[in-house]
Amino acid sequence: MTIQRALGTCYYPEHWPREQWANDARRMAELGLKWVRIGEFAWSRIEPEHGYFQWEWLDEAIEILGENGLKVVLGTPTATPPRWMIDRHPDIYAVDEMGNTRKFGSRRHYCFSHLGYRAECERIVDILAQRYGGNPHIAAWQTDNEYGCHDTVISYSEAALHGFWRWCEERYGTIENLNQAWGNVFWSMEYSSFEQIELPNLTVTEANPAHCMAFRRFSSDQVTSFNRLQVDAIKQFSNIPIAHNYMGRITEFDHFEVGNDLEIASWDSYPLGFLEDRIDETEQFKHEHSRQGHPDFQAFHHDIYRAVGKGRWWVMEQQPGPVNWAPYNPAPLPGMVRLWTWEAFAHGAENVMYFRWRQAPFAQEQMHSGLLRPDSETAPAFDEALQVANELKALSTDENVDAKVALVFDYQSAWATDIQPQGKDCHYFDLAFDYYRAARKLGLSLDILPPDCADLSAYQLVLVPGVMTLSSELKQAIEQFAGQVIAGPRTNSKTDEFAIPSPLPPNFPGLDATIEYVESMRPTAQVALNTRGNFIKWQEKIASSAATLAQTLDGQAAVTKSNNITYVAGWPDQEALMYILAEQCAELDIPTELMPASVRRRDTKTHRFYFNYGNQAQNIAGVTIEPTGVYWSEQIST
Amino acid sequence: MTIQRALGTCYYPEHWPREQWANDARRMAELGLKWVRIGEFAWSRIEPEHGYFQWEWLDEAIEILGENGLKVVLGTPTATPPRWMIDRHPDIYAVDEMGNTRKFGSRRHYCFSHLGYRAECERIVDILAQRYGGNPHIAAWQTDNEYGCHDTVISYSEAALHGFWRWCEERYGTIENLNQAWGNVFWSMEYSSFEQIELPNLTVTEANPAHCMAFRRFSSDQVTSFNRLQVDAIKQFSNIPIAHNYMGRITEFDHFEVGNDLEIASWDSYPLGFLEDRIDETEQFKHEHSRQGHPDFQAFHHDIYRAVGKGRWWVMEQQPGPVNWAPYNPAPLPGMVRLWTWEAFAHGAENVMYFRWRQAPFAQEQMHSGLLRPDSETAPAFDEALQVANELKALSTDENVDAKVALVFDYQSAWATDIQPQGKDCHYFDLAFDYYRAARKLGLSLDILPPDCADLSAYQLVLVPGVMTLSSELKQAIEQFAGQVIAGPRTNSKTDEFAIPSPLPPNFPGLDATIEYVESMRPTAQVALNTRGNFIKWQEKIASSAATLAQTLDGQAAVTKSNNITYVAGWPDQEALMYILAEQCAELDIPTELMPASVRRRDTKTHRFYFNYGNQAQNIAGVTIEPTGVYWSEQIST
Amino acid sequence: MTIQRALGTCYYPEHWPREQWANDARRMAELGLKWVRIGEFAWSRIEPEHGYFQWEWLDEAIEILGENGLKVVLGTPTATPPRWMIDRHPDIYAVDEMGNTRKFGSRRHYCFSHLGYRAECERIVDILAQRYGGNPHIAAWQTDNEYGCHDTVISYSEAALHGFWRWCEERYGTIENLNQAWGNVFWSMEYSSFEQIELPNLTVTEANPAHCMAFRRFSSDQVTSFNRLQVDAIKQFSNIPIAHNYMGRITEFDHFEVGNDLEIASWDSYPLGFLEDRIDETEQFKHEHSRQGHPDFQAFHHDIYRAVGKGRWWVMEQQPGPVNWAPYNPAPLPGMVRLWTWEAFAHGAENVMYFRWRQAPFAQEQMHSGLLRPDSETAPAFDEALQVANELKALSTDENVDAKVALVFDYQSAWATDIQPQGKDCHYFDLAFDYYRAARKLGLSLDILPPDCADLSAYQLVLVPGVMTLSSELKQAIEQFAGQVIAGPRTNSKTDEFAIPSPLPPNFPGLDATIEYVESMRPTAQVALNTRGNFIKWQEKIASSAATLAQTLDGQAAVTKSNNITYVAGWPDQEALMYILAEQCAELDIPTELMPASVRRRDTKTHRFYFNYGNQAQNIAGVTIEPTGVYWSEQIST
């Protein structure tokens, strides 16, 4: 599949005097931008009173952008219901875990389960699609904005409660089935009707994890069906692609499920903000990367969203300078905006859209930089975007590389470890990310796979750490797989109803092994392996007839292998993981290259790219790459 | 009093297919277990709808266990009211300090003050006792389960408010008396009727400590009367002993008061979980003991509950492997389950019951290990229990040693320092525990005494640190005591109504001394003594005509003594405390033995036991004790 | 203006038997005290039921004090509405940010916006003033007590909501104006009526900062008008001075606004408590000053309140020993109570009043020391007060020095950085305090100026760091100013409606400079300057034609100067700040003297004072000053 690369930006005509629009559009075009996203927060300007519409300004804005050759992504405005919506639906709000109603005054102030709000969204999207579905300048749609941002997936509202009753009824049929599935005999938690079930917050001690898992599934399903409502409304009048802009490290809903209804996946990439507010690294690491971001975090999401988009994905919002929302908001090193942009392209992005065209001088995001300053002078990112635009002339198309290694990523496993981590820092996301970045440090280009992947035959090596329940599709795919699988810890350790399976885990196709017990360990504890590195956080006592590839210093089996299945019975640190992966790649003749410091590499079909996220120059592939430097070559030295 | 030692387990027949019961019972008996606890969470199976009972399964379970020679402890199921109870009593719940109602979905979801629930409990216990009071296999009762676990003693519900009004009226008679007793003239807090009093939460700044203390006393009394209700109901139909299973470091209710209505005290001993979630030690210390537990914490509770049970006490739940509820849940070192069991016996336990027979694969505690794995294979603790069962054959009976040293432990003092610690880390429990473990490091076997103890004549040395109000009984006992008393800091520093007494503290029988002022100190500060060690956390300026046993380096009196009273005018660190205690013991010819590292010793009437909680072998008493090792000898080298 | 220095104390006759009053008054007079504050918490004793008054005790107390030559400050009792008030006004309470009502049982349990309570306050103050306005012993009034203590300025109650609607209507006139001013087009936050506006709590993500700023202004204005109500009531019957006792580091209301209605500013100075609970310093620093307090914190407030009182100010409550409310409550070093007292006098205090005469043995503050112990014996502070009383005989009058350096202090800027700090530790108070203490370490005596100061001509150097919006008065004053101004970072960076101004900041009179972007930095990051010291926390990219006084090591302009304006484009550490200030002072021939360690100096018109807050003796000005030592001389070596 050929990828056409382009740049774009996010624009809010409603924020600026109308006389400024034409000049803005002209400058965008001159900069070399091809795409503009608009409209996603403009409901109060489109429909200032219920049923009273103002189209003229939006018509004109689209027209001006279009006449300057820009393709428009039109956002549905449902992330920001106007104030009059509250008068119509006073109970529209989500309710937090402590029972507090989350009020009007910012954004995302709605509960996904509220039926009245769903109808309003259907109505406005229908009207929008009808009006602009045939507009020649509209080239794509965006539904809503950043589902799940600000902890908005999970709501303990009355609407959610009623929705959950019906969801449970649909899944379990009878209350007896539900009691059985959840193990409600424990602590006399048995129900006699669906309407007796409460949402699992504010319990005296932890709620039944099966109850929690059902609620998390329901909550994720509500996002999917909310999005589908909009997709269905749009598709009545338009057949251009529909996207949603996901965020970084939001795991509360299943992005694969939402993505199944969309043509394009996109995400909002804020490397510096994310480093400070949602990545588990040492202070020292954050200090050294505070102006560059984490060298693997963006790549990981690029690869996830390439999977979610079934190959088609964008960066819908690209950080262009300091932002306003992280605990600390430094400026990127000069060159990083270019680096981030090229890294997205190397991972197969079609478009990279800078957020935002011009910094707004008012309201919540006034300290969020743009390509332009509030006074319309250029901000530092402007020249970097210009450089990329020029570089793109020679590299405007490409194709994704055929990756040899894949990692299965599973949202439900993230819910499982949210609900019952067993050790307080044992979260699935971190485990998957640890595998991912160890592979990256060996220079590997990976694909991400969904947990219901039914065919692994394109790969030589597939990683499935911590996937708590293997789907029947994946189980079958593994059975038929000729390549190598590396699994564990915790892989296949729960049934679909959050119980310990029988026979005991891992119960893996082709591996004779039993986890006798598991233990989580304090951060001060680690278990040295006789090969390289240590187990941290988590360790499993495994009884197996398989070969022992590594053992702990006190002689317990740590890594076992039989047939094409390797099981890692603990949480390996990076040294241990890189050793395991490197050995396996060597055996498979998959070439690896040890990355120096914070340099990372990514292949496309035609090029090999190196990105230096570090603060020192590094020599690799016969060249010196300065900090913030990007190097690419057509020769791929596999 | 001769102690008959035995082992047991906790079993949930309702969790398993009926066809498994006989095999389970047989295996228990073969393992050498004598006791099984059942029934304490089974209300929804006993009474699935209000007034509709299912006895058949419980009859059969008891019969099967009994026929295998097992004695049954039958628990009242009141810790887990079924869901139908909520329909009958929608306001049954406790309310937390922030005003949030603590909902259904786990356990202990009731307020002790709810009169409707009290009636329901009386009803079900009455019915249970009537049915099984004469059953030959039922050998003991357990009331409810772990009073106070999950912060459930203190409730800010409407039911509690109404109960508190009547409690105040009973204690103070008139509102004028209450105003006077609490000092309500301060800040114009005077009331004109009992119904004007609110519960002391959500105040703008701290509530009156006298108000808080009254509420804490009320809350504790509610537990006592709730338990007594069940005891009275049982005793109508049964005269076998009644126990309750207390927890570790729950100080919100007065265990001595509850214990006065019961024949047996028992507690649930989770050394690894407690180390991580409720013990104030350094990270280094926790790291070194993470697979063994704190070397003094279990012993302290063993001794407290021996006092609470007036000599008769059990471990009702013994941790057998990793648990599910601590921040980190490692596995015990091999041998620790045996060590913990023997340590309980050395402190006079009658029974040690492992929790639980088989690990449940479902619901909240699915990651809590048992003697068996979920697949019925043996877990590591099984063989250790077997070893103890065999060792018990030679040591099945014993008697408690006549301790020479006693420590007064007072729940009200814990409430006082919860309410007004004066320094944020100055909690009574820690102070009492510091005294206890200093004595233990000198090899002493202690008794714990209640704060209304009226006779000290059995002892040579009595420790009363931090007992905020000396009861008239204890004051008189001290006056008549021929032995030595060590008191302070803070001993007798409050009146019974939480005021500073006149004359000023310590106002101790036989000691001419006045505390001129007190101060709390930041963790970075400590005050060196001219003898050994330091004062930490707390220091008192004392004016006294008594002899000065130690002074601070700037010349203030730190430890004074007159007649048989030693007063310690600060919070001594372990080095200081051990020196004070060792000197006093030497004077009294009480033999001490300095414990190496984490080794501890405990005497019975016939044996001396050593327990190595450390991670290195230690030489003591002429033998080498390996880590996790237990050594005992009949010769007591006093 | 000549200052008459005196000592006093705070006394609660209602706490003690009437027969003790005469003796207390006699001892106060003998100690040399001249002033006594009474009455401020006595509402329930003055008016035990609504409309039923008991004056006799208060008449007598005032008479006894007066006859012993003591001047009485009479407090209005409105900080502690009695319990019957709640029956009359059940909704009197403030509501916290989470929506919890803050209940009865301590103090300050009222919402400033509650109209019913305002009427009650007007009533009681009117009655009090009528009764005692002509009493010859009453020499001053105090309104309420410690506005803002315990976070009581900001309330999310219904009363506040309604008040805020009217406040907005008055400020903005029309809802369109408000929408425009706040930038509500952003995120579709537009309103169609004032009654649609909610208070800015419990929003899904942060509320509009303009909305928050309006609410903070409203909240501050409510304090001002509440206080003015009392002032107006008093002034009907009395023309003696009226004071309020402010607290340390309470910035939620504009003290200058409240102070404009009062004759005297006073504050409650608790150096040890404040060090532990509200000062941002290292643990090491706190450790070294735990018994002395911060060497600049009291001085800073003395100078602020001298400005708030337009020259007239007192210490209404002076810490005399350990208090009860800080996390740790050590005793001051011997001599510190004298030092604190003299420091207040050196900064121009008229009175220093010790809180309290006698330690109360009951209720919330029973662990708060006084001049007397609860048993009426003298506490350590008594002798230090006596020493000061004797020393005062020779130094009873003085005059404030004519300071050459002034610092503008602005409460609104504190609100701005509360609302949107941009870096999580970037708070205005700390920035202003950093400037202040750097100047103090150079031996400078400063004045504080309000942000609407219209005349700077008395000074040679004026500091305006972080004043977010320059008032028109101050802008004009700067334009006309012949001296030097040092500004930045963040100075003049917001419009009056919390937007980024156009042209971009600093837009400073006489300085050609543009802040291109700003960034906040993690605590691990700092930017070295080529002169001395570093920027920490905050850095600005400045484009300027002005001279560069300092630059960062990578060549960016850090400190620029043009005409008489110096702009500091970052948050300087103490070394950088002292260098900037010392260079500027040298240029202006303002003499500086580098203070050793924790020694500080302060000049009056006639004397130079040195205070040693450190724990070691220091040599300065040719003398050796011991720890806690105060040295003064008549020769001012300027």
Ligand SMILES: [Zn+2]
């Ligand atoms: Zn067109």
Ligand SMILES: [Zn+2]
């Ligand atoms: Zn039988």
Ligand SMILES: [Zn+2]
């Ligand atoms: Zn008179």
